[in-house]
Amino acid sequence: MPHIQLPEGLPGISAGFAFRPETAAPMRQLAHILLHEPSSLTPGERELIATYVSSRNNCQFCQLSHGAAAASHLGDSDVVKQVKSDPQSAPVSDKLKALLVIAGKVQLDGKLVATADIEAARRQGATDLEIHDTVLIASAFCMYNRYVDGLGTWQPTDPAMYAQMGQHLAKEGYRESSIKRPVEQPATVA
Amino acid sequence: MPHIPLPPDLPGIRGAMAFRPETARPLNALVEILLTGPSTLSRGERELIATYVSSRNCTTYCHSIHGMIAAAHLNGDEALVKQVKTDFTQAAISPKLKTLLAIAGKVQQDGKLVTSSDVEAARRLGATDLEIHDTVLIAAAFCMYNRYVDGLGTDQPDDEALYRERGRRVARDGYVTVSEEYLAAHAEAAHA
Numbered sequence: 001m002p003h004i005q006l007p008e009g010l011p012g013i014s015a016g017f018a019f020r021p022e023t024a025a026p027m028r029q030l031a032h033i034l035l036h037e038p039s040s041l042t043p044g045e046r047e048l049i050a051t052y053v054s055s056r057n058n059c060q061f062c063q064l065s066h067g068a069a070a071a072s073h074l075g076d077s078d079v080v081k082q083v084k085s086d087p088q089s090a091p092v093s094d095k096l097k098a099l100l101v102i103a104g105k106v107q108l109d110g111k112l113v114a115t116a117d118i119e120a121a122r123r124q125g126a127t128d129l130e131i132h133d134t135v136l137i138a139s140a141f142c143m144y145n146r147y148v149d150g151l152g153t154w155q156p157t158d159p160a161m162y163a164q165m166g167q168h169l170a171k172e173g174y175r176e177s178s179i180k181r182p183v184e185q186p187a188t189v190a
Numbered sequence: 191m192p193h194i195p196l197p198p199d200l201p202g203i204r205g206a207m208a209f210r211p212e213t214a215r216p217l218n219a220l221v222e223i224l225l226t227g228p229s230t231l232s233r234g235e236r237e238l239i240a241t242y243v244s245s246r247n248c249t250t251y252c253h254s255i256h257g258m259i260a261a262a263h264l265n266g267d268e269a270l271v272k273q274v275k276t277d278f279t280q281a282a283i284s285p286k287l288k289t290l291l292a293i294a295g296k297v298q299q300d301g302k303l304v305t306s307s308d309v310e311a312a313r314r315l316g317a318t319d320l321e322i323h324d325t326v327l328i329a330a331a332f333c334m335y336n337r338y339v340d341g342l343g344t345d346q347p348d349d350e351a352l353y354r355e356r357g358r359r360v361a362r363d364g365y366v367t368v369s370e371e372y373l374a375a376h377a378e379a380a381h382a
Contacts, residue, residue: 001306003304003306003309003322003326004309004319004322004323005319016323016327019319019323020320020323020324020327022223022227023220023223023224023324023327025219026215026216026217026219026220026223027216027220029215029216029219030213030216030217030220033212033213033216034213037212057300058300058302059301102341105341106337106341107337109247109248109337109340110249110336110337110338110339110340110341110342111248111340111341113193113340113341113343115191115193118193118194128194128195128209129210131193131194132194132206132209132210132342133210135337135338135341135342136206136210136213136338138337138341139333139334139335139336139337139338139341140334142330142333142334142337143330143331143333143334144330145301145330146297146298146300146301146326146329146330146333147301147326147327147330148301149300149301149302149304150293150296150297150301150302150304150326150329150330151301151323151326152304152306
């Protein structure tokens with residue numbers, strides 16, 4: 001049960017967005033720029049950073065929806081699982097591994113990011129903008145995750161729903177809701 | 191020293207915003223709605239929530255500037271702001287705000303820690319759904335702003351007078367207006 005009266009049939013953050021469209025607009029815009037607009041990091045790489053941070057925050061809705069978006073971009077769902085469980089042994093570039101280290105520290109506390117972490121990323125070719133965006137993606141997901149969990153939103157487990165969302169997000173980005181009509185909620189879970 | 195080259199004349203989040211004006215826009219729009227937009231919570235109350243969360247995240251720039259903005263809205267009462275940072279249960283604020291700060295403190299750690307009884311306690315003191323929503327989102331958003339400021343290693347001066355002066359300006363003019371000034375000034379400098 002959500003903590004406040006949220007529109008029914010809307011999972012996760014889409015319920016918070018529908019409840020308060022004024023704050024939804026900049027939150028959508030931020031995700032769209034960070035994850036979808038042109039960048040020297042691929043959309044798949046950026047979705048992996050978002051998924052990794054959401055997984056470390058144990059936010060089910062965010063890690064499943066962004067994991068599905070990453071899988072859709074990359075055409076591979078195994079790599080998503082590997083990044084969540086052990087990014088250093090996942091089949092991703094050394095540069096992305098270095099950026100995931102930075103993101104993991106930001107998830108705990110931004111002050112943990114050390115000069116050595118930044119230098120390690122730079123040695124693998126990371127640019128200032130890529131480092132900036134990694135820090136901001138990790139920070140932003142510490143917001144989205146807490147928003148979704150803190151309102152007690154409905155977070156379905158159905159993989160098919162997330163697969164569909166992931167395809168939509170990968171194609172269209174974040175400006176419009178990926179949930180086009182209310183999703184059928186399972187009968188009361190007493 | 192910041193981890194990436196940020197404009198040296200802009201401390202804290204301002205340097206990061208000038209580095210990436212595209213993301214600065216939604217970041218400023220969000221804080222403007224949450225902390226200065228129409229609400230049944232006063233601006234001072236909302237700034238206290240932002241200050242409390244930033245203080246728990248130990249982000250000097252954010253808890254100092256939002257503390258001074260809060261004080262500017264609360265007749266310059268900096269002692270009250272300090273009391274909220276150290277132990278809000280003993281602060282001279284409304285019982286409703288205390289229950290909202292308890293929710294904000296849990297969101298700062300992990301949104302899943304917020305319980306029905308936390309929310310019921312706030313409702314019993316008159317908190318509305320929108321006030322509860324905005325409390326959760328202010329707390330969540332400051333977990334972002336704080337990490338952004340700390341994670342880039344921005345310059346966070348230890349200078350009360352600087353935050354006091356800046357706090358008065360932001361309290362008067364709002365976030366978007368103030369940010370447009372330094373973003374424009376920096377864009378000009380960058381192209382000069």
